Amino acid sequence: MTDETDDSPWSTCEQERLERIGAIQPYGVLLGGELGDDQICFASADAAGWLGLGEGQVLGRRLGEVAALSLADFPPTPGSRQLIAGLVESPRGWLDAVLCHTGSGWLAELEPPGADDPPTQVANPLLRRLFQAPTADAEWSGYAAALADAVRRTTGYERVMVYRFLPDACGEVIAESTVDERPRYLGLRFPAADIPRIARDLYRQNSHRQIPDIQAVPVPLEVLPGTDPDLSRSDLRAVSPVHLRYLANMGVAASLSFSILVGGNLWGLVACHHRRPRFLSVTVRAQCVELTQAYALGISAFLAHQRLRRVSGLDADLEGLVDLVLDATQRRHPTAALERGLLDLFQAGGAALVDAQGISAFGQVPTQGEIRAIDDWFIGQPGDEVLATDRLAAESGLILDLERAAGVLAVRARPRRAGGPDRRCYWFRPEQARTVRWAGDPNKDAGADPATAALNPRRSFDLWVETTRGLCAPWDDLDLMAARKLRLLLRRSGLRAGTWL
Structure with a gap:
């Protein structure tokens, strides 16, 4: 999601009622x-x-x-x-x-029929290629490139990009097909504000969106009294003036987008750009919808396969780890197998088991004082039994050794009954500097025109490189799922009062 506050000019953009725009494009x-x-x-x-x-x-x-x-x-x-x-x-x-x-x-x-429809394409070979879903990471980029090429051949657009939304709602171009050596966007990232939440909601509801000419004058609706037309599902719905200025700033005269839905969520877009007006028929657009849906099915299958591969055996690994903890607790001595189990479970550089009696540390960890400070901070978080952050120093306000603890995954295994031991588990990851290649500086050239108060989208899309420090490799949803399962197993494990080890 975007980080804009209510004082940001882009908060106005988020409040724009695009579905009630009251006009259509004149096609x-x-x-x-x-x-x-x-x-x-x-x-x-x-x-x-x-x-x-x-x-x-x-x-x-x-x-x-x-x-x-x-x-x-x-x-x-x-x-x-x-x-x-x-x-x-x-x-x-x-x-x-x-x-x-x-x-x-x-x-x-x-x-009417599309004035710019390209010669009839034989869609079956294109569809067959897209139904061959990737089964390995190495096939991922080629699969997205196949979609971009197929849509460009079908539409005749000069540039077609496959655009994937990231967890923070920014987007990244993962494939691109162009007719010439125009400035390329492949591998570049676009900020979340470029496609605000209200626009993403409309993309989720509609298979595609055509804007044949950004200079076209919209046609207003005539409405019976008491009627408030909802154009959420309209293909012809008029375009936000902010988006029209955004396209003009990119040198785009016509655009066409197709929604990639995975599990009912907006996973990404196929974005088509042309330097001249271009109007395509419903039939050609429907062919591209089929291509995009075939790709979405392939992505769904690929992601499900990846998840199954990671989840397979997870329960056994977690139960084995709890057994190692129980065994070490009885021996009062940690084992090499326990250290490997703790670190491998979350690809962590270090781990620590903490209770009122002391700290048991494994791998590359912060100092005892830093671990205690992290423990105090975690305990003070309201309602958090499992917490993950890739920017621990920034969120906690602590001064830490980032080479040992730029981020943390924390689990609190409190007993079912009051009075039992309150135990915490911590996994640490070291700093991993992140370099992001943006299509233009996301922090510049955007805001309101002081004379008209109209929103002005950014004007530059040239490569702008940003390096961010103080972060670790991010924790993902499967890490959190495993942490929650581990917490339940620890609570049921029968660990009694006393130290962890």
């Missing part, structure tokens, strides 16, 4: 109404002209009176869409229809 006609009622409650202002109705009124009429459509043509499932090619004849030729059940109403969007 088709939009009709909308309420669920179960075919009366047209809102429509694009030029709908009559598109449909050959002259000066006739569209608003308030029944859907079947203005187009060869009925509510029976709409998909029954909320959030789903139905594409019908060449459904409506109009003065501008046959129009394709995209019909959407929004959950609370319906949307009918009618578009």
